[in-house]
Amino acid sequence: MSMQDETIEIGLTVNGRSHRLAVPASVTLLDVLHDFLALTGTKKGCDMGSCGACTVLLDGRRVNACLALAAQQEGREILTIEGVAREGALHPLQAAFIARDALQCGYCTPGQIMSALGLIAEGGATSEAEIRENMSGNLCRCGAYANIVSAIVDAWSSPA
Amino acid sequence: MTNPFAYARAADEQDAVRLAAAPGTAFLAGGTDFLQLWRAGLAAPSRVIDIGRLALDRIEVRDDVLVIGALARLADAAGHPSIRRELPGLAQALLASASPQVRNMATVGGNLMQRTRCVYFRGADFACNKRAPGSGCSAIEGENRQHAILGSSSACVATHPSDLAVALVALGASVRLRGASGERRVTLEDFFLLPDDTPERETVLLAGELLVAVEVPRAPRRSAYLKLRDRASFEFAVVSACVAAEVRDGRIATIRVAAGGVGTTPWRLKACEAALAGARPDDTTLCAASALAAEGARPLGGNGFKVELLQHTVHRLLADVLVTPTSP
Numbered sequence: 158m159s160m161q162d163e164t165i166e167i168g169l170t171v172n173g174r175s176h177r178l179a180v181p182a183s184v185t186l187l188d189v190l191h192d193f194l195a196l197t198g199t200k201k202g203c204d205m206g207s208c209g210a211c212t213v214l215l216d217g218r219r220v221n222a223c224l225a226l227a228a229q230q231e232g233r234e235i236l237t238i239e240g241v242a243r244e245g246a247l248h249p250l251q252a253a254f255i256a257r258d259a260l261q262c263g264y265c266t267p268g269q270i271m272s273a274l275g276l277i278a279e280g281g282a283t284s285e286a287e288i289r290e291n292m293s294g295n296l297c298r299c300g301a302y303a304n305i306v307s308a309i310v311d312a313w314s315s316p317a
Numbered sequence: 318m319t320n321p322f323a324y325a326r327a328a329d330e331q332d333a334v335r336l337a338a339a340p341g342t343a344f345l346a347g348g349t350d351f352l353q354l355w356r357a358g359l360a361a362p363s364r365v366i367d368i369g370r371l372a373l374d375r376i377e378v379r380d381d382v383l384v385i386g387a388l389a390r391l392a393d394a395a396g397h398p399s400i401r402r403e404l405p406g407l408a409q410a411l412l413a414s415a416s417p418q419v420r421n422m423a424t425v426g427g428n429l430m431q432r433t434r435c436v437y438f439r440g441a442d443f444a445c446n447k448r449a450p451g452s453g454c455s456a457i458e459g460e461n462r463q464h465a466i467l468g469s470s471s472a473c474v475a476t477h478p479s480d481l482a483v484a485l486v487a488l489g490a491s492v493r494l495r496g497a498s499g500e501r502r503v504t505l506e507d508f509f510l511l512p513d514d515t516p517e518r519e520t521v522l523l524a525g526e527l528l529v530a531v532e533v534p535r536a537p538r539r540s541a542y543l544k545l546r547d548r549a550s551f552e553f554a555v556v557s558a559c560v561a562a563e564v565r566d567g568r569i570a571t572i573r574v575a576a577g578g579v580g581t582t583p584w585r586l587k588a589c590e591a592a593l594a595g596a597r598p599d600d601t602t603l604c605a606a607s608a609l610a611a612e613g614a615r616p617l618g619g620n621g622f623k624v625e626l627l628q629h630t631v632h633r634l635l636a637d638v639l640v641t642p643t644s645p
Contacts, residue, residue, distance in 0.1 A: 182324035218421045293550035294416025
C-alpha cells in the first residue's frame with residue numbers, strides 16, 4: 158500500500174516519453190496533459206464524459222481523459238493526438254479527415270481521431286451503421302458526422 | 318468548489334476493506350460516475366481508496382456459475398466469449414450501456430453502484446430527499462417523464478439507471494460482498510433497496526463493505542435485452558427489459574423478466590412471469606402476459622406513457638426469446 162496526502166507521485170508514459178510528476182490526488186488525466194505537460198491537443202469539452210473531445214488511448218484503449226484520475230494512471234501508457242503523426246507524416250486517419258473535410262471548427266477532431274483509432278484497434282466495425290454506433294461517444298456540434306464516418310471508412314481500407 | 322481528498326492505493330482486498338473502515342472513505346475503481354458525483358458535490362470523501370489494481374477483474378466460468386469480478390470492465394465483460402455465447406441478454410445490456418470510451422473504463426461493480434440520473438438529484442438547485450434527506454422530492458410534481466412508475470414512495474421516484482442490473486436480475490445473479498468480518502452473498506434483487514422513507518440508502522452494502530464479484534447461474538436458457546431511449550445510442554433507458562427463459566418440450570420451463578427505466582430498482586415483473594410459467598408460448602399467452610408487465614404501476618403526471626411502452630417492450634422480447642428460433 159502506498160498512502161499519500163494530497164500530492165501523489167506518478168510515473169507515466171505519454172507519446173513514448175516517460176514523465177515523473179507530483180500531482181494533486183483529485184486532478185484528472187486531462188488536466189495533467191494540459192497543465193503539467195503542455196499537451197493541449199486533447200480538448201476539454203463537457204468535462205463530464207459526454208462529448209468525447211478528451212478521448213486518448215490508455216494502454217491502447219480509448220478512454221475519456223476527463224473521467225480518469227491522474228493518480229490512478231501509475232505506469233500507464235498514454236497516446237494523445239500529438240503522438241499520432243510519425244516523423245512528420247500524418248497518420249492515414251488524419252489524412253483521411255483532411256481529404257474528407259471531416260471537420261468544421263475542429264474542436265472535437267482530436268477526440269474523434271483518437272476514438273476512431275481506438276475503434277480500429279478494437280477491430281470493431283463492419284458497416285457505416287456500426288461505425289456510427291461505435292463513435293457515439295464523440296459529439297460534433299458542427300455536425301460533420303457524415304464526413305467523419307467516410308474518413309473512418311477510408312482509413313479502415315488503407316494500410317495504417 | 319469541490320472538496321480535495323487524500324488518496325490511498327489498496328494492495329489487496331483485505332487492505333481495501335481495512336482502509337475503508339475509516340469514516341469518510343470511498344472506493345474508487347473506474348471513476349466514471351465518481352468523478353461526476355464529486356464535481357457535483359454529491360460525493361465528498363476525505364479519502365478515496367483506489368481499488369483499480371486489485372485482482373478482481375477476472376471472468377471465470379465454473380460448472381454452475383459464471384463469476385464476473387467486480388473490476389471487470391464493461392467492454393471486457395461484453396466481449397467475453399462465454400458471456401456472448403451463453404448470456405446474450407447480458408452482452409446486449411452491456412453494449413447498450415454508455416459509450417465505448419466509458420465501457421473501457423467503467424467496471425461491473427461500479428455500474429451496479431452508480432447513482433440515479435434524476436436531474437433533481439444531480440443538480441443542486443432543487444429539493445431532493447436522496448441528496449439531502451428530508452428536503453423533499455422535486456420530481457413528484459416536477460419534470461418526471463424519466464421517473465419511476467414502479468417502486469416509488471412519497472419520498473423518491475428516481476429510477477435506477479443501470480442496464481446491466483436489469484439483465485442480471487433477469488438472469489438471477491447474486492453479488493458477493495466482502496466486509497471486515499468476511500464475505501456474504503446476496504441476490505441482486507435483494508441487493509437494491511426500495512426508497513421508502515430513506516431514499517439515500519440504495520443498497521444493502523454496509524459502510525466499508527466491498528462488492529467483489531457477480532455470480533450468474535449457468536443454465537440452458539435463452540435471453541435478450543431491449544432498450545428504448547430518446548436517441549439511438551449513448552443514452553439512458555426510457556424503458557428497457559430483459560427476458561431469460563428456457564423452453565422445454567414446447568412449454569416455458571423457466572422464465573424471468575426484469576425491466577429498467579420504470580422502477581426505483583431494477584424491477585422484476587413477477588405477474589408477467591406467473592402468466593408464462595409452464596404455458597405454451599403462443600400468441601394468446603404472450604399477449605396476456607405482456608398486459609401484466611406494468612402490474613402495480615403508479616404513473617406520475619409526465620410518465621403515464623411508460624405503462625404501454627413497457628407492455629410492448631416485453632411483448633416484443635417475449636416473442637423474440639420464446640417463439641422465434643426454438644419453437645416450431
